[in-house]
Amino acid sequence: CLSLLHQPTIFGYRRCLIVMSIDRQYDTIARYIDANKGKFIERLRDAVAIPSVSADPTHRKDVVKMIDWAKEKLESLGASTELIPLGRQKLPDGKLLDLPPLLYAILGNDPSKKTVLIYGHLDVQPANKADGWNTEPFELTEKNGKLYGRGSTDDKGPIMGWINAIEAFRGSKINIPVNIKFCFEGMEESGSVGLEEALKAHQKEWLSDVDFTCISDNYWLGPSKPCITYGLRGVCYYSIEVIGSKQDLHSGTFGGTVYEPLADVIWMMSQLTDIDGSILIDGINDLVAGVTVDERKLYDTIDFDQADYQASIGAKKLLRPSKPELLMNRWRYPSLSLHGIEGAFSGTGAKTVIPAKVIGKFSIRLVPNMETTKVDELVIEYLNKIWKQRGSPNEYRAFSNHSGRYWLSDYKHPHYQCGARATKRVYGVEPDYVRDGGSIPITITFEELTGNNVMLLPMGAGDDMAHSQNEKMNVRNYIEGTKMLAAYLLELGGI
């Protein structure tokens, strides 16, 4: 802190004292975390063992169990908690299913302190060993410094990180310099059903005193260098439904006499992108904000290794040759992905069916300034136009499944500087300021409802394979990440 002592100002002196105090407190907390590494890994193991798959109604009870589990943990750390019922969800077959409750928790209510809201989700993506997992997805398995298991990085690892950090404060008898509000949900992987409505309903009582929101639910850019995320792409998801007959037909008996709906849908889907991934939908690219000179420069210095990225995916070639182009394609340009076709034959083997009703599915990732309503309008217009070109007599309907806006924040905000200092303290390097290609629609909701800054502070690494087979969290990311979250809370006290 010597450098600051050269500045004979009250601000410099105060800042120096704060930093000295944070230094000492952090060291104590970090020692506690190191000493409890084994216990913290067991905590993650317990969380992963609960198969809280929100997309699968048969696992709904496990989502609820997971929320109860987290509630108890937070209570044992001194938080007061509340379960917010979110009503019921209508399944595709028309049945109603109780939504898992939302978990609110409050730790500290000192009016002299700032209040940070921490969001996370306790549900996970589906996972089956048969899909290509090397280990049981719901049994946390440590191998070569990696903790494999569904939810290890998305998002149970980071939530355990917060819980571990709070425990470390208590265990080290150090006061947390901010009030904390936790908001943990159980439907994130299924569109956060009910969350936005609940937050809106509680805007005045629950969100009015929130000064910052911190979300740890994304990943570093690469495998080793930390980053802070200030932008996200949005997403618009679409379906093209074509019906050709009352029921599936035998391709021998009927082939050659009917207009096959699958051929229609496949042709429609072939008209959406070209080989380079460019979107062919009229007007879409005109919505994209231009690249400024400053923004263009930003990409050059970001620590990102294309070869590593390519190797981690196992791709033969990437869509863009240079680092800046590839990063821009990932973050600041839209992309259109084809996901699949519902209703067609999708099993192994060789079924000779002409499917009667097929639904082609694709989505577009949105960036500034692509507003969802405008994108919806252009997409449906284009689909209708090419359907007309197709000239098929079959029944056709194109519709939007859901949409979420893009998000772009200011990484020079003091809140971001707290995150940056915490990161540098633990990892010894300045974090990169990056965006993420994925969508966390709730980020925007928090920004709008609190009227204050939201920051994404990732814990996991870029090769963690969230949503995929063999999802993992590095032991390093989990333990040092816990320290980083604790350091961030310390830094918030000096804001």
Place this chain on the structure above:
Amino acid sequence: CLSLLHQPTIFGYRRCLIVMSIDRQYDTIARYIDANKGKFIERLRDAVAIPSVSADPTHRKDVVKMIDWAKEKLESLGASTELIPLGRQKLPDGKLLDLPPLLYAILGNDPSKKTVLIYGHLDVQPANKADGWNTEPFELTEKNGKLYGRGSTDDKGPIMGWINAIEAFRGSKINIPVNIKFCFEGMEESGSVGLEEALKAHQKEWLSDVDFTCISDNYWLGPSKPCITYGLRGVCYYSIEVIGSKQDLHSGTFGGTVYEPLADVIWMMSQLTDIDGSILIDGINDLVAGVTVDERKLYDTIDFDQADYQASIGAKKLLRPSKPELLMNRWRYPSLSLHGIEGAFSGTGAKTVIPAKVIGKFSIRLVPNMETTKVDELVIEYLNKIWKQRGSPNEYRAFSNHSGRYWLSDYKHPHYQCGARATKRVYGVEPDYVRDGGSIPITITFEELTGNNVMLLPMGAGDDMAHSQNEKMNVRNYIEGTKMLAAYLLELGGI
């Protein structure tokens, strides 16, 4: 028989006596069948209740159960039976599974009589109520003169028809004028694995004395007029496999950086047909035999109602406007059907995945003179050509899954005339001589291995929806069809 008495020839007189004898015998048998209608429907109910789905390894025991069930029934009617082990089947996951045995049965071995071989299959297509069945697929349900249930028409109904007919002969104390060999398999819906090899191995001992083969495993052209089938299309089934990454990727995090394999496969599949169903594969259409003037005339007189056909499918429009064109498209021209994509997202809802490995599946129905090896060559060549045009860096492989030749017989053969007389006796009309768009590869095998005529004598109606939801057999087709099969056996005695 008066008309024949005007012909003062020995042939005419003999034929007259035969006809008179057949008349009497048939009446007795038909009365027996009418009297036992309820019992025969119960028999079909028992057969449908065994979910002998050959494609599903968990149902393999039910296929074996079904074969044992048929074996007992044939034995109780006086047949000697034998179960032929067919070895094991390699599943896609590499596991080995015992094939169901082949059921051989012999009824009568009088060297002065001709021998007819009757083929059928006891396995069925998969069926789940959730797929859109109005009734439980494995519970035969009678409604408005229709018997709904998986296998009711394909092929348990016809097999019960043969068993009923034999019972009627015995119950009426009338000798069957031919020796009968039954060959019933349990893998027809899964490519008849092991059947051809077994038949080839037993060609000399088992097939050498077979004079005719009769197969009742297809359907009338329309809902009400009987027909006899003298031609079938073949089928070549293909897969286009494209791999882009080691595992599925999140479309937010990775969209815009990778060449998506699903976009490749969908583009490839979009290049196979045009909107009119024309096949775009170079050279394929050149293989098709031209239409002769005689053949062209045949289509005009066939009883076929396009409007009924269209209504039964529920299609908005058919691929060809006139009856002859539509029938030719169905029987004597090739058709290419897209079936689906393995590995892509196929569920309900909206999953934002970039699938890592996808396999597009399609098949072509073959007609004279499209030889399978030539078709394979042209298809793979074309796929390789357009893959090159596509210019994707992903891993690509196109391959044939299986193939079966087309078949064309002579409907003026005396064996066909027996089928025709039996049909006219029961239904009072001359059957139409038709082809079928589907493929029964075993037809050709029997023709080649016996060196004798094969006839397809359908029992079910054209709207029976084999392979589809709500498969059914009309009570009329089942009961009158049983009479027709009995009448056919009577006719064979006079050949």
